[in-house]
Amino acid sequence: MIVLGIETSCDETAAALVRDGQDVLGNAVASQIKLHAGYGGVVPELAAREHLRAMDVVVNEALAEAELDASAIDAVSVTCGPGLIPALLVGTSYAKGLAAALGCPFLGVNHFLAHIYGAFLGHPEVLADAxxxxxxxxxxxxxxxxxxxxxxxxxxxxxxxxxxxxxxxxxxxxxxxxxxxxxxxxxxxxxxxxxxxxxxxxxxxxxxxxxxxxxxxxxxxxxxxxxxxxxxxxxxxxxxxxxxxxxxxxxxxxxxxxxxxxxxxxxxxxxxxxxxxxxxxxxxxxxxxxxxxxxxxxxxxxxxxxPPKYCTDNAALVGGIAYHYLSRGIASEMSLSVSARLNHSLGTVPFAPNAQ
Missing domain, CATH: 3.30.420.40 (ATPase, nucleotide binding domain)
Structure with missing residues (x-):
């Protein structure tokens, strides 16, 4: 299963194509550090505008790196929170539209859990070891x-x-x-x-x-x-x-x-x-x-x-963890909303070896 992951929770616009939760085929990130440096921190409205400009670019870069056409995408996943609301809305709206156009499943991913999954990209043996x-x-x-x-x-x-x-x-x-x-x-x-x-x-x-x-x-x-x-x-x-x-x-x-x-x-x-x-x-x-x-x-x-490349915000984490939900038949409705805050009820983490 090839999953497109999209990340716009803060000041990176990112897209990645991940096969079966581990094989990162294409990974593109557009950073906004220079844009926000003068303010000493991230300005949400500026971040959202930059995400709008960069979204198509990073998706096309990821597809080009993977040497794939959009028709190869089996599902679209996106960070839906926690994060900056204006920034999250750009990514989720884009992901919903693309999933609808491709006729494939759509999944919203918890940004916090995606970070945890980043430790296991390249370490599948740990996930398989109860x-x-x-x-x-x-x-x-x-x-x-x-x-x-x-x-x-x-x-x-x-x-x-x-x-x-x-x-x-x-x-x-x-x-x-x-x-x-x-x-x-x-x-x-x-x-x-x-x-x-x-x-x-x-x-x-x-x-x-x-x-x-x-x-x-x-x-x-x-x-x-x-x-x-x-x-x-x-x-x-x-x-x-x-x-x-x-x-x-x-x-x-x-x-x-x-x-x-x-x-x-x-x-x-x-x-x-x-x-x-x-x-x-x-x-x-x-x-x-x-x-x-x-x-x-x-x-x-x-x-x-x-790995350092998977510590900071990027879409490989999103596409990677999404596979474990999607392979269990779990997907999101198009009515999914975004959230600024972390929900401390994390539910079931799908990549654990005996996940129910």
Whole structure:
């Protein structure tokens, strides 16, 4: 089955053709980073207009890369949320129209679950191994930071989420405070490589530090607003040379990484998950990948990392996970609406080995 995936949840317009959930035949992404850089973040209305301009282009690029005609498409899938409403509407409207024209099934996909599936594109052996489950997924991006336990039956539940800023948002806002531009993740990662991560002591939110006991219900929740504020006060009205800036960035990055790694490893122990997967744009961060790898190995857990090209928003994730729904006869009605918020009731994840 060849599924066309479409992604327009934020500031990437993407299309991909995926065969049987694994074989990415064509994958095209049009980025809007330059468009939004001057604003320090994504402007929803501008994003939607750019999606309109780029939609046909990326679909045709994906088809050309796959050396296929549109008639080869067996189904059309699209991100329907969570995300920016104006942006989501462009993608879903296009997908509905194309599916109607081709006379093929249409499916709306949860963007959050698609990110998790990104860790398994190229790792089908994990999905086929019931012994790898239950697994713990860390989803860390600009819009989400959450820990999800997935059973071999496909039952999924969020056991921890952010109470304020997501990890990726903390990177972007931190970079903005330091005048380093947008997006912040890649530039912070690069600068931190030459800095001392112990030069500054930034807070680790919701870890029980600072002499205040951590409420049990928050043991796997995240909060990154405090570290962002601490960065603001630590650097306000200060001239930072290259070395001083690197130390600040390395320390700030390490504070975020420590929280992500620590809570993930503790949750894996509590929920007895032999496998940890890490996905989302923040999973591109080199320090996070290194520290999570070392911690998972020490804890005796298998770590599955989404390849960097499948960490950020792209349509291969959408077309990949869609196959597992469609092959079970699950499709969406043309009346499907979009949603800005994450529904914490994730339902059954279709790619688990014993999914019902």
């Amino acid at each position: 012994g790898a489950f239950p697994l713990l997924a860390l989803v860390a991006s600009g819009g989400h930071t959450a820990l999800v336990v997935i059973e071999s039956t496909g039952r999924a539940r969020i056991v921890g989420t952010t109470l304020d800023d997501a990890a990726g948002e903390a990177y972007d806002k931190g970079a903005k405070i330091l005048g380093l531009g947008y997006p912040g993740g890649p530039v912070l990662d690069r600068i931190a490589k030459t800095g001392n991560p112990k030069a500054h002591k930034f807070p680790r939110g919701l870890t029980g530090g600072g002499g205040r006991p951590l409420k049990p219900e928050h043991r796997y929740n995240f909060s990154f607003s405090g570290v962002k504020t601490a960065l603001l006060y630590a650097t306000r009205d200060k001239e930072l040379d290259e070395a001083a800036l690197a130390d600040v960035v390395a320390s700030y990055q390490q504070a975020i990484v420590d929280v992500l790694v620590g809570k993930t490893i503790r949750a894996a122990a509590e929920y007895d998950t032999p496998t940890i997967c890490m996905c989302g744009g923040v999973a591109c961060n080199s320090q996070l990948r290194a520290d999570m790898g070392a911690a998972a190995a020490k804890a005796g857990r298998q770590l599955v990392l989404a």
